[in-house]
Amino acid sequence: MLMAVLLSALCGLASSLFLRVRHKERRCFTEELPDRARLVGVYWTRLYNEQRDEYLPVDPDLEINIMATDPDEQLVLSGSYGSAGRFTFTSRRPGQHQVCLQSSQRRPWLTLHLEVRVGNRTNDYDDRLTYLQLRVRQLTELVYQIQKEQDHHILRLNEFNNVNFSTNNLVFWWVVIQSLYLVALVPCSW
Structure with missing residues (x-):
């Protein structure tokens, strides 16, 4: 029984998303978090060319706006980040937290890769x-x-x-x- 609880706890602590975002389009996802849980999102972006069906280099001036709200719709995180990076926040209360990402890219499609980690998988230990x-x-x-x-x-x-x-x-x-x-x-x- 204890082993089943540990395995279910470990399996639910990390997930990945692959999103295609248009110019100024806002993409959101929800994450169920317990009280005082830390969420870390690591992301990187690539431009997608539909005519050639290939990925292009990303503009260095690209900004990704990230906004996170708690179950009461109070703002927990808001900021502009580069084409690749990391964001983190700690939940203030348990429940469904919404994380939204929006691109400032002018081209039609931006591919966004996002890895979300929750709980003890967010810690970086001293060597x-x-x-x-x-x-x-x-x-x-x-x-x-x-x-x-x-x-x-x-x-x-x-x-x-x-x-x-x-x-x-x-x-x-x-x-x-x-x-x-x-x-x-x-x-x-x-």
Whole structure:
């Protein structure tokens, strides 16, 4: 059981996207993040020529505007970056975070490669650590990440239970009202 939890936690921590973006087109994706989770996005761009079906060099003045919002639609990250780079932010509360990318490129198609990492895969460790120190630090951060994900799942479970209880309560009272209505109609029909 513990191994299954660890594997599912590790598999969901990194993903890659391949996007084709037109001039001034805004592309967004959502990422479910627990509370105080770090998200790192590493990206690079290439121009795509449809007539030749090939990739061209990217203009050095190219800007990629990146904007991220939390579940309350509060701005978490906003900035202009170059044709290749890295952005990072830490979630303030759990839930669906939206990350949007927009190109300033004037040509028709820009291909954007994006790798998204969440949690302990975002850490860059110091090279001066011994192997044992590095493993202890990695395992400690993995345990911390699992605890955060468990807290997030408990929060989602509580929300689900509240909705379930409310629905069951409404169904119960609906049946009671229908039964009383039928009991009231039976004497009238005789």
